[in-house]
Each structure stands twice: as structure tokens, then as C-alpha cells.
Amino acid sequence: MVNKIMSWFDERLPITATIERHLTKYPAPINMNIWYLAGVLLVVVLVIQLISGIWLLMNYEPTAEGAFASIQYIMRDVEYGWMIRYMHTTGSSAFFALIYLHMFRGMMYGSYQKPRELLWVVGWFTFFLLCALGFTGYVLPWGQMSFWAAQVIMSLFGSIPFIGEDLLIWIRGDYLISGITLNRLFALHVVLLPLALIAVIFVHILALHEVGSNNPDGVDVKKFKDEDGVPLDTKPFFPYDIMHDLYAIGVFLIFFCFIMFFYPDGGGYLIEYVNYEPADNLKTPDHIVPSWYYTPYYAMLRAITFPIFGLSAKFLGFVVMAAGIAIFVALPWLDRSPVKSIRYKGIFSKFFLSLFVVSFFVLGYLGSVPPNPVRTLFAQIFTFTYFAYFLLMPIYSKYEKCKPVPDRVTLS
Amino acid sequence: MRYLALIFLMFSANFIAESSAPCGSYVGDDLEHVGICDIAVVDPTDKASLQRGAQLYMNYCLGCHSLKYSRYKRMAEDLEIPLELFKENLIFGEQKIGDLITIGMDPKEAKEWFGNTPPDLTLEVGLRGPDWIYTYLKSFYLDESRPLGANNMVYENVGMPNVLFNMQGEQRSVCKQVPSKAPNGGLKQDPLTGKIITVEKCGFLEVVEGTGEVSKEQFDTNMNDLTNFMAYMTNPTKTEREMIGFYVIMYLIIFTILAFLLYREFKKDLH
Numbered sequence A: 001m002v003n004k005i006m007s008w009f010d011e012r013l014p015i016t017a018t019i020e021r022h023l024t025k026y027p028a029p030i031n032m033n034i035w036y037l038a039g040v041l042l043v044v045v046l047v048i049q050l051i052s053g054i055w056l057l058m059n060y061e062p063t064a065e066g067a068f069a070s071i072q073y074i075m076r077d078v079e080y081g082w083m084i085r086y087m088h089t090t091g092s093s094a095f096f097a098l099i100y101l102h103m104f105r106g107m108m109y110g111s112y113q114k115p116r117e118l119l120w121v122v123g124w125f126t127f128f129l130l131c132a133l134g135f136t137g138y139v140l141p142w143g144q145m146s147f148w149a150a151q152v153i154m155s156l157f158g159s160i161p162f163i164g165e166d167l168l169i170w171i172r173g174d175y176l177i178s179g180i181t182l183n184r185l186f187a188l189h190v191v192l193l194p195l196a197l198i199a200v201i202f203v204h205i206l207a208l209h210e211v212g213s214n215n216p217d218g219v220d221v222k223k224f225k226d227e228d229g230v231p232l233d234t235k236p237f238f239p240y241d242i243m244h245d246l247y248a249i250g251v252f253l254i255f256f257c258f259i260m261f262f263y264p265d266g267g268g269y270l271i272e273y274v275n276y277e278p279a280d281n282l283k284t285p286d287h288i289v290p291s292w293y294y295t296p297y298y299a300m301l302r303a304i305t306f307p308i309f310g311l312s313a314k315f316l317g318f319v320v321m322a323a324g325i326a327i328f329v330a331l332p333w334l335d336r337s338p339v340k341s342i343r344y345k346g347i348f349s350k351f352f353l354s355l356f357v358v359s360f361f362v363l364g365y366l367g368s369v370p371p372n373p374v375r376t377l378f379a380q381i382f383t384f385t386y387f388a389y390f391l392l393m394p395i396y397s398k399y400e401k402c403k404p405v406p407d408r409v410t411l412s
Numbered sequence B: 001m002r003y004l005a006l007i008f009l010m011f012s013a014n015f016i017a018e019s020s021a022p023c024g025s026y027v028g029d030d031l032e033h034v035g036i037c038d039i040a041v042v043d044p045t046d047k048a049s050l051q052r053g054a055q056l057y058m059n060y061c062l063g064c065h066s067l068k069y070s071r072y073k074r075m076a077e078d079l080e081i082p083l084e085l086f087k088e089n090l091i092f093g094e095q096k097i098g099d100l101i102t103i104g105m106d107p108k109e110a111k112e113w114f115g116n117t118p119p120d121l122t123l124e125v126g127l128r129g130p131d132w133i134y135t136y137l138k139s140f141y142l143d144e145s146r147p148l149g150a151n152n153m154v155y156e157n158v159g160m161p162n163v164l165f166n167m168q169g170e171q172r173s174v175c176k177q178v179p180s181k182a183p184n185g186g187l188k189q190d191p192l193t194g195k196i197i198t199v200e201k202c203g204f205l206e207v208v209e210g211t212g213e214v215s216k217e218q219f220d221t222n223m224n225d226l227t228n229f230m231a232y233m234t235n236p237t238k239t240e241r242e243m244i245g246f247y248v249i250m251y252l253i254i255f256t257i258l259a260f261l262l263y264r265e266f267k268k269d270l271h
Helices: A002-012 A015-024 A034-057 A067-076 A081-108 A117-139 A144-157 A164-172 A179-211 A237-262 A292-303 A313-334 A347-368 A373-391 A393-399 B002-016 B047-061 B072-078 B083-090 B107-114 B124-128 B130-138 B216-234 B238-270
Strands: A027-029 A234-236 B067-071 B140-142 B150-152 B171-179 B198-207
Touching: A002 A015, A015 A179, A015 A237, A027 A237, A034 A081, A034 A179, A034 A237, A067 A081, A067 B067, A081 A117, A081 A237, A081 A292, A081 A347, A081 B238, A117 A144, A117 A179, A117 A292, A117 A313, A144 A164, A144 A179, A144 A313, A234 A237, A237 B238, A292 A313, A292 A347, A292 A373, A313 A373, A313 A393, A347 A373, A347 A393, A373 A393, B047 B083, B047 B216, B067 B072, B072 B083, B124 B130, B124 B216, B130 B216
Parallel strands: B140 B171
Antiparallel strands: A027 A234, B140 B150, B171 B198
8 A cells, every 4th residue: 555655656756766865875984984974964954044144034023123122032032032042143153163163174184085076076065155144144133243233244345446336336225334224135135045055965965975975985885895885885875874973963963052151252252252242333443353164264364464565455455355255266286186085195294284274263262352463464474374275275285205005994 | 401491482482472451541549550451340239239230321421332232221120120101211312211212412422422333231231341341431531631631541542521520530641659669579768778779650540539420439439320321232131141041051950860761771782
């Protein structure tokens, strides 16, 4: 009976085939390690954000006059409104923490290399959309930091030569940041960007299941197959990987809930203290900082303090910042190494990847504190080393001496 | 190499150094540190303290500072004050128990009177932190040069008059002889007499004895209660949040243990 119903459906919709392709027969390498958890956790956080976002939307008022008060209405008068909001604020930070880990995993194990170039590029688009979502969402509470962060970031467009001023007014919809700006950012944050994000993540997973997962050794698991054509060093995603992920999700949620219920402000990093004050366009905060997840790029923006060829320092900073975010896309074509995983790459790859990590953290710190001449100098140095990882890669990855790669995966 | 290390040290000192004095030019009771806030005891479960704080707020602050994101009823319930008692004693004017705690003062006129519209204080502890609020409340002193006769050590040239004057008494900024420090960290002594050398330092706060309605200790306690109440105002759900959080995490721990056992069982298939 059940079989009959299933086959009726299968003739009209590929249900069984889809389940087999993406779950029960999707081959996951057996040597995947803890770094491979970020992906599934990102999906969990996506669901958290979508659900909490919908509930916030039911009570939020997207006007310059009412936005700030409506957040406090959610926090005080809406049943469990505080929980919904803290879920969303903690979720946004978790999203970035995880996507950074996820990207770093890809960089370590060469997951962007052939045949996964497109997978990597699509993945970068999710990162880009997330940056846009984070920014637009950050403006919505209409606190002081929301307002001034919007002011700083949007004014960057005004620094573009020739068209800047007009472009800026067009983007803002007004001569200064106003309720009109808030409304359009709101529309982007709740409709366009989430739709685009879901679509891009769908394509990302589709692409992943086409080329298959990479693994810490960076070897092709499809090379050796058993009689049934199943790769030897893999296990079916369902139920084996799912069980593993379920356990990881539990551990993750314990951390997540600990922050959400006990330290929702995150010491001023998850919800900035300045944002407890409503937006006031006549009063600039002493020290404007973006959320922690943008601070490395904010430091790059501020690192450029000198004009070149008549281009303003602000515009150049904007270009460097945008390049810092965009350059990940080029990774598949910058890496000339014959091996994928950092385990078998040479000393230079290891050095530059470590340098990249150090640069990222130092820039992150520098972006969160007020600038002074010494800090600016450091920001310049580490912006340089950040880019060195990428731009020197064609050279060091090609000429360094790599270790021999095993035929099959290794298990530690 | 040694020079490199030295340069690095010099740079790193500058790199991390943060020259901020969160509490302005306030000098604590140790007569030493400038700009360090006194620490307020914030305890949302201490209902008696919150009730005293609420009473102080309603009597001393609400004239100018609204709590417009919060409602009377919610506050009465959270602070365990009987509604009838609350209505009689803590709601002034025509307002109803379900209303937001707003005030009748016109913001434009207030700006003319004080130079700035007195801010709403529902979220002030979130903005500045409880220690800042507590220290600020204690730091008003007599200053004839100011239009309203009062200044504040934590917030210099603040527009707010010293509404706590009667309770605290006449507080003045005074100078004192304090022992001077030797470069080795000890106290400087006169090489002949062995006496400790002192220098004059100013900016200490001292209440003229007998001018206040309450003692210094009582005043500090009152201000702590007030701060505690304001901290509650910023985070009215803190107690409930942490209680729910505890149960959620307990549940998740059990879930995770079961998930782990399941995972281990499935893992046996693979070897």
C-alpha cells in the first residue's frame, strides 16, 4: 500500500530519488572532522533567524518615530518578546562566527579547488548577502549606533568620484539618513535579502551534492569504489552523519542558549551599549564602531589615511574594504598548488594562512577601538599581510615543496 | 633582536593603551584613583531594595525623567507592590495603572530651563552601566559658577540641578594633603625626620556634617537602591530570563547526552 502511494508520487515528483540523492545515498567522507560541523550549524542558525525574524516582524514598527519604542514594546509588553529578540541578536552573531569558521575550513582544506570552484563562489555570495543582512538589520532598532553606523557606511558611497554625491542621495532616498532610509533598509532586510539568501543557499547545497564533499586530506574519495559503485571511504549522510550532527547541534545550542539567556548583550559586543539611546542626528557618539563581525573590514577602511592620484583616502579605504570582502571569490584561481589540503601543502602555504588568521584577528581588534597613529600603522601593516595571503598565493603555492598525498583518506 | 623586542613593547603599549576615565574626575574613598566608578550592588531579586529605589525614583526623578517604555502595572507586579497601594502612593496625576510611565513636562520648555531636555531613563543603566549611575548620583557638589548652583564630578557641567541636596546635605569639592608616592611605589619620606611627605590634591568630595537628612552610609544605600531600580528598568525580564535559561539548558544537556548515545550506537556500524 505504502509502496503504491510512493510510486504514484514518484511518477509525478521525484521524492524517493531526491531523498536518496541528498540524504540516504549521499556519500560523506568518513574522515570529516569538527570543522565540517559549521555548515550544518549554519542551517540551524538560518532557521532560528527566519523564525525569530517573522515573530519580530509581527510587532516591529518600521518608522523613524516608532522603531525604537517598538523594540522596547517587544522587550517588555510582547509575551516572550525578549526571548525572540535575543534569539535574533544572538543568532546574527552566531551566523557570522560560523560562516567565518566555515570559510576558514574551506581555505584550510582547499575546498575551493577544482571541481568545487563554483560551490565556493556561490558560498561567497551567501557571505556577501549575510553582510548586507547584518548591516540592514542593524539599522532597524534605530538606536544611536544603528543610525550612525548607517551614516558611516552609506557615506562611503558618497566618496565615489563624480557620481558619489548623487548616488548617495539616491541610495538614502533623502539628504540625510531618515525614516525613508529606514523603510528601504527594512524592505531589503525582511524581503529581498532573505529570499536571495535562501535561494543562494539552496544552490550552494545543490552544487555541493553535485561535486561531493571535500575532506581534511583533500583526496578524491570517488576514486575507489566498491562493487555497487559506492565510494569506499564514505558513509551515507543519513543516518550516520545526521546522528553526528544532531549531537553537535545539541552542544551548539547549549552554547547558544547560554549566551542568549545569560549574556545577551555579550559585554557590549552583541548589543552595543550606545544603542540603548534612540537615534539622534544632532548628537554623534564619541566612538562609532560596527558589530564585531565587521571590525576587520572597518579597520581596513580606516587604515587608508592618504589620497593617491587625486582619489580621496575615504574612497580608497572603501575600495580596500570591498576588495577585502570580495577577494575570497578569486581563491580558486589564485591557488596553483597541486594539492588541496593544508596537511600536504608546503611551509609557505602554512605560513601565509597563519599570517592571514593573525591579520584577521588583529584587524578585528583594531576595528573595535578608537584609532591612534600607532594603531593605524598596525592596521596598515596587517591589511597588507591580509592581502599578501591572497595576492602572493599564485607564487608561493606553485613553487613550494608539497608532501606526497595519500591515495585514500587517513584516519587519526 | 633585543631592539626589536623593545620597539615591539613600545608599540604594543600604545596599541592597547586606553586613556578613558569612565567616571570623569571622580575620586573614590581611597583618595587615589581618579575616574574609577564606585561599584553598585545590582540584585534584581532584592525586592525590598527595588521598592525603595522605585519610591525614590517616583519622588525625586519622575518630575523630569520619564520611564516611557515601561508600564506602571508591570512595575508594580514585578516589584511585588500591591496594586491599590501602588495606585495611591506612586502614581501622580490622572494616569492609569496600565499606562506607560510618561511625564507632563514639555520637552521644549525643559530644554530652555536646563539647556537640554532631561532624557528618558528607562534604558539609562544599559547605556552607561550601573556603576556610572551610582557614582554619578553621589557626585553632585556645590558650585556657585553653575547656573543652578551645582556641578557633578562624573558628568562635568551637567545641566541637572542637585535634586538630592536635602537628602545628602551640602557636598563640596575640597583639597586634601595626601602622601606622595616614591618612584619605587612606596611612600615618600623626608630623609632626615622620616616623616611622610604630603602634597595637596583637590577634587575630593566631602559633605558638610549635619547638613543632610541622612547619614553618608544611608545616602549611599539609598543611591544603590535607586541604581538597582534603574537597572531593573533597563532589564525587567532578567530574573525570568535566567530562570527559563536554566531549564532550557538543562533540557538541552539531556537532549545532547541522548543524541551522543545515539550517535555512538550508529557509529558502531561503520567499523
